[in-house]
Amino acid sequence: MGNERPRVVIIGGGFGGLFCARRFRGVDVDVILLDRAACHVFQPLLYQCATGTLSIGQISRSLREELEHHPNVQTLLGEAIRLDSTARRVTARRPDDTTFDVDYDYLVIAAGMRQSYFGHEEFAAWAPGMKTLDDALSIRRRVFAAFEIAETLPPGPDRDQWLTFAVAGGGPTGVELAGQIRELATRALANEFHSIQPREARVLLFDGGDRVLKSFAPALAGRAQETLVNLGVELHFGVHVTDVRRDGITVSPKGAGEKQDYATRTVLWTAGVEAVPFARHAAEVLGAQTDRSGRITVDPDLSVPGHREVFVIGDLAGRDGLPGVAENAMQGGLHAAACIRRDVGGKRRKNYRYRDLGSAAYISRGNALLQAGPVKLAGVGGWLGWGFIHIAFLTGVRNRFSTVGTWMATIARANRSDRTFILGGSGHPEEPYTWESPVHQSYNAGPDKSA
Incomplete structure (x- = not known):
C-alpha cells in the first residue's frame, strides 16, 4: 500500500x-x-x-x-x-x-x-473465562473430561467433585453456560455412561446480586431463574467466589456470614471483565x-x-x-x-448515538429471553427471536447456513455433534496429557485474543 x-x-x-x-x-x-x-x-x-x-x-x-x-x-x-x-x-x-x-x-x-479475576489472576489456572476460542475449547475439554473421569471413579467424594460444576457470575454468559451444562447432562449424555448417571451432575451458579441477568427486565429475569431451577441449576445470590483451587472454591457472603467451601473440579469464570x-x-x-x-x-x-x-x-x-x-x-x-x-471528504463529524436493538440470552432448548424496546419475549418465542438475531449477525453466508443446519439437527436428535476435546497425546513435556497444572494453565498476562 x-x-x-x-x-x-x-x-x-x-x-x-x-x-x-x-x-x-x-x-x-x-x-x-x-x-x-x-x-x-x-x-x-x-x-x-x-x-x-x-x-x-x-x-x-x-x-x-x-x-x-x-x-x-x-x-x-x-x-x-x-x-x-x-x-x-x-x-x-x-x-x-x-x-x-x-x-x-x-x-x-x-x-x-x-x-477479570479482580486481582486474583491465579484463579485462571483452575477457572477459565469465556472470551476467546481458546477459552471455549478449554471449557469443552474440562466439562466433557469431567464426566469421563467420573466414569473411572468409584462412588464417593472424589467422583462427586468431578460431577459438580461451579459457575461464577449470573450474567448472560454464566446463565447460558449453567443452563447448557445441565441440559447436556440430562439429554445428550444421559444414556451414554455405565457407572455414572450424568443427570445427577450438580451445577452451582454464584452471583453477588439478588437475581440473574440484572440487565434484563425483572419479569424476564424471573422467568430465566424459574427455567434454571427447573433444569436443576442451584442458584446462590449475594455471594462472591473468593478462592479457587484445584479441588474446590470458597464462597463468601457480601454481608455478614460464614464462608463456605464447595468441592468441585470444574470452575467456570464469567464474573467480570x-x-x-x-x-x-x-x-x-x-x-x-x-x-x-x-x-x-x-x-x-x-x-x-x-x-x-x-x-x-x-x-x-x-x-x-x-x-x-x-x-x-x-x-x-x-x-x-x-x-x-x-x-x-472535508465534512464535519457527527456525534455517536447508540441505538439499543435489544438483548437476548439462551438458557436451554426452547427457552431464551429477548428484550427489544417494548418487546419482551421468553420461552419458545424468545428462543426463536434469539436464533434469528444471532444468525443475522453471523459472519459469512456459509456460517449462517451451517449453523442453522446444526441447530435443526440438534433439536431433532437432542445430541451435540462437536464434543471432541483434545488432550496432549505426543508425550512431549510441552504437551502434557493433563491440564492439572497451574504452570501449564498459568494466566496469560498479554492482551485478549481479540486484540
Whole structure:
C-alpha cells in the first residue's frame, strides 16, 4: 500500500474492528487491520462451542477471507504492545516474539476486554473465562473430561467433585453456560455412561446480586431463574467466589456470614471483565482517563480527548454507560469509519448515538429471553427471536447456513455433534496429557485474543 493516502490502523478484529474495516471499501484510504489471531470470532456463541453444539468454524472466520474483496484493507497477524502517539506508530509482536511497526494517520482501538479475576489472576489456572476460542475449547475439554473421569471413579467424594460444576457470575454468559451444562447432562449424555448417571451432575451458579441477568427486565429475569431451577441449576445470590483451587472454591457472603467451601473440579469464570494491557498502555500514553475496569473516556464522536486521530470503540469506550455488547461494537465501528470518511471528504463529524436493538440470552432448548424496546419475549418465542438475531449477525453466508443446519439437527436428535476435546497425546513435556497444572494453565498476562 502506498503512503500518499491516509492510513487507518485498526487494533482488533472483533465486531467493532471488522465492521469498521468493511466500511472503508472503495474509500480513498489504506487500512491495516491488526489482530492477534487473524480471525473474527462470534463471541456470543462461544458457550455453544464450549458445550459441543457448534464447531469452531461455525462461529469464526479468517479475517483475510472475510476481507478478500476489500483491496484497500490489509490484515496483519500481531499483538499490539506499544503506542508512540507522537510518531503515530504502533508496535506489534509476532508469534515468534519478534516485533514490527505500523504507522498511522488514524488509529481505531477495538481491542475489546478480557476476563477479570479482580486481582486474583491465579484463579485462571483452575477457572477459565469465556472470551476467546481458546477459552471455549478449554471449557469443552474440562466439562466433557469431567464426566469421563467420573466414569473411572468409584462412588464417593472424589467422583462427586468431578460431577459438580461451579459457575461464577449470573450474567448472560454464566446463565447460558449453567443452563447448557445441565441440559447436556440430562439429554445428550444421559444414556451414554455405565457407572455414572450424568443427570445427577450438580451445577452451582454464584452471583453477588439478588437475581440473574440484572440487565434484563425483572419479569424476564424471573422467568430465566424459574427455567434454571427447573433444569436443576442451584442458584446462590449475594455471594462472591473468593478462592479457587484445584479441588474446590470458597464462597463468601457480601454481608455478614460464614464462608463456605464447595468441592468441585470444574470452575467456570464469567464474573467480570477488564481492559486488555494494550488499552491501558494506550490510555496512559494518550493521557486519557479510565474507569476502574480500564474503559477509556472518549469525546462524543468516540475520539480520545486531545487526540482526534484516535478512536476507541466497543467495550473499551467509556461514555454514557455504553453497554459491553456486540451491537455497540458494530455501531461504534461504523461510526468511527464514518468520522474518518467525513474528515477525508472535508465534512464535519457527527456525534455517536447508540441505538439499543435489544438483548437476548439462551438458557436451554426452547427457552431464551429477548428484550427489544417494548418487546419482551421468553420461552419458545424468545428462543426463536434469539436464533434469528444471532444468525443475522453471523459472519459469512456459509456460517449462517451451517449453523442453522446444526441447530435443526440438534433439536431433532437432542445430541451435540462437536464434543471432541483434545488432550496432549505426543508425550512431549510441552504437551502434557493433563491440564492439572497451574504452570501449564498459568494466566496469560498479554492482551485478549481479540486484540
